Amino acid sequence: MTTSRAKFDTIIVGAGFAGLYAVYKMRRIGLSVRAFERGEGVGGVWYWNRYPGARCDVESLQYSYSFDPELEKAWVWPERYSPQPDILRYAEFVADRYDLKKDIQFGTEVHGAVYDEAANRWIVRTSAGEFECQYLIMASGGLSTTQVPTFPGQEDFQGPVLVPGAWPRDPVDLAGKNVAVVGTGSSAIQIIPAVAKVANQVTVFQRTPNFSVPMRNKPLTPEARKAWLDDLQGNREKQKKSRAGQIFEINDRRACEMTPEEREAEMARRWEGGSPNFTRAFADFLTDLTANGYAAEFVHRKIKEIVKDPETAEKLCPKDHPIGAKRICVDTDYYETYNRPNVDLVDLRSEPLEHVSRHGIVTSRREYPADVLILATGYDAVTGPLLAIDIRGAGGLALREAWAHGPRAYLGLMSAGFPNLFMITGPGSPSVSVNVICAIEQHVDFVADIVNEMRSRGADRIEPDVEAQDDWVELVRQIADSTLFPKANSFYMGANIPGKPRVFLLFGGGLEDYTERCRRIAQNGYEGFRITAVEAARPKGGLERA
Numbered sequence: 001m002t003t004s005r006a007k008f009d010t011i012i013v014g015a016g017f018a019g020l021y022a023v024y025k026m027r028r029i030g031l032s033v034r035a036f037e038r039g040e041g042v043g044g045v046w047y048w049n050r051y052p053g054a055r056c057d058v059e060s061l062q063y064s065y066s067f068d069p070e071l072e073k074a075w076v077w078p079e080r081y082s083p084q085p086d087i088l089r090y091a092e093f094v095a096d097r098y099d100l101k102k103d104i105q106f107g108t109e110v111h112g113a114v115y116d117e118a119a120n121r122w123i124v125r126t127s128a129g130e131f132e133c134q135y136l137i138m139a140s141g142g143l144s145t146t147q148v149p150t151f152p153g154q155e156d157f158q159g160p161v162l163v164p165g166a167w168p169r170d171p172v173d174l175a176g177k178n179v180a181v182v183g184t185g186s187s188a189i190q191i192i193p194a195v196a197k198v199a200n201q202v203t204v205f206q207r208t209p210n211f212s213v214p215m216r217n218k219p220l221t222p223e224a225r226k227a228w229l230d231d232l233q234g235n236r237e238k239q240k241k242s243r244a245g246q247i248f249e250i251n252d253r254r255a256c257e258m259t260p261e262e263r264e265a266e267m268a269r270r271w272e273g274g275s276p277n278f279t280r281a282f283a284d285f286l287t288d289l290t291a292n293g294y295a296a297e298f299v300h301r302k303i304k305e306i307v308k309d310p311e312t313a314e315k316l317c318p319k320d321h322p323i324g325a326k327r328i329c330v331d332t333d334y335y336e337t338y339n340r341p342n343v344d345l346v347d348l349r350s351e352p353l354e355h356v357s358r359h360g361i362v363t364s365r366r367e368y369p370a371d372v373l374i375l376a377t378g379y380d381a382v383t384g385p386l387l388a389i390d391i392r393g394a395g396g397l398a399l400r401e402a403w404a405h406g407p408r409a410y411l412g413l414m415s416a417g418f419p420n421l422f423m424i425t426g427p428g429s430p431s432v433s434v435n436v437i438c439a440i441e442q443h444v445d446f447v448a449d450i451v452n453e454m455r456s457r458g459a460d461r462i463e464p465d466v467e468a469q470d471d472w473v474e475l476v477r478q479i480a481d482s483t484l485f486p487k488a489n490s491f492y493m494g495a496n497i498p499g500k501p502r503v504f505l506l507f508g509g510g511l512e513d514y515t516e517r518c519r520r521i522a523q524n525g526y527e528g529f530r531i532t533a534v535e536a537a538r539p540k541g542g543l544e545r546a
């Protein structure tokens, strides 16, 4: 039977940094490609998150692609930490430079994908019809599915309800408005200081305070750019050989090997310098509760020094999780903002949110008037975007069923029963625990190597062994248990989504360790993967072109 479906070697879901690089790379190894993106442009989270104050928390020079030195020379980052408009411009620049948009279909949502076992092809169901491919690459993002609660009465609220991850494309005028912000995670920590500057009143509704360190953003000088470019290869190597995909100043000494004065001086210097570099103040910062406690106590003291009202300061001090067990927030004037007369903090632990009224938010204590609601309540991280699509593998196995008790994926890249389906920065890989662009490049390159290997063997089907996958899932659990990560109710643990299995979603051993494991697996003939030839005919195309 013939069908009129358009056929491609590769279909890619998403046109954020992962999708863009996957289009580039798969084309380079000679595959035909079509990417589907539900948005009307490239950039992924930077296309969607246009909220005031949106900015990356990795230094701009490092939060960028490394695959082409000429690209690095062609692009100038104006600031140490880039704001959303600059990152979006960069994504556009990359897409244009490599002519990627011709293979991207915008405004098209992928609803489902079914693996046709006999044909060894994926049938991909989209809002624009069905398409067919051999390789399906999920570049759908780790933080592209927002978690939006519906509070009782919310539908009656008279003003706009805004969500950071789906911020309107036209600028929203909040000048002179009474704004209620629900949530105090990394987006809220960026939004609150920016909105407080223009709004009449900002009321922040906090359930759980988060640790935040200062960003100390500044213009990126030509000298700093030159220094980076002068040792471009060395700098990129350092990033790839780091835990977090970022160049931090690593202290090899454990907290107990330092005197209290040394610890204090080390933390104070790093606090003044800004950035998550603070979390590398001791070697055991993220693994030992006592060491971590010194840092938590330091930040509590800083909050109390900065915030003038002692009651507000106390409420802002996180006490229920170790510092760094959630992705640390990086802010500009977050704590200082609570000294403004137009900013109030409401602690939802002591006065629970009861409902939304027509004109504000009602807690157990009183009604707080608001013209605008901002629900900065986070994301259904890592698995959310994958499970939002109805994916059915061999024998009709639904991914939602296979992962009912938590995600199961070998290397966080492929799941048994779902041949030829690759998940860029999927669950069980370093993903959103590191500088994600580094994680993306490593994963996409690894997929391209796999495809080249398959072609050299005359193979056309790959999937992980169940045993290798089980071992990987167990390794991910063990590594997580050796860190402080599981001690926080974070999105890393799926704890922010009602009913989501409580599983640490990421490979906690860091980017370098992970990359090295992938390298060894490849060197050992892609051990743990079953690579077979379903069709006798070898697919067209050659090995990677220069």
Ligand SMILES: Cc1cc2nc3c(=O)[nH]c(=O)nc-3n(C[C@H](O)[C@H](O)[C@H](O)COP(=O)(O)OP(=O)(O)OC[C@H]3O[C@@H](n4cnc5c(N)ncnc54)[C@H](O)[C@@H]3O)c2cc1C
Pocket: 013, 014, 015, 016, 017, 018, 019, 036, 037, 038, 039, 043, 044, 045, 046, 047, 049, 054, 055, 056, 057, 058, 063, 108, 109, 110, 111, 139, 140, 141, 142, 143, 144, 165, 187, 385, 389, 424, 425, 432, 434, 435, 436, 437, 440
């Ligand atoms: C506000 C914010 C700030 C961040 N800051 C940093 C940072 O400073 N440093 C860092 O390392 N990481 C940061 N991240 C994490 C960020 O997710 C990654 O850095 C990176 O941008 C992810 O790129 P991606 O292409 O994998 O995913 P995304 O950027 O999420 O792109 C995925 C794309 O897939 C599309 N898509 C998803 N499902 C479908 C579907 N079914 N059909 C069609 N299209 C679909 C989405 O519309 C989206 O455009 C941040 C995330 C957010 C939300």
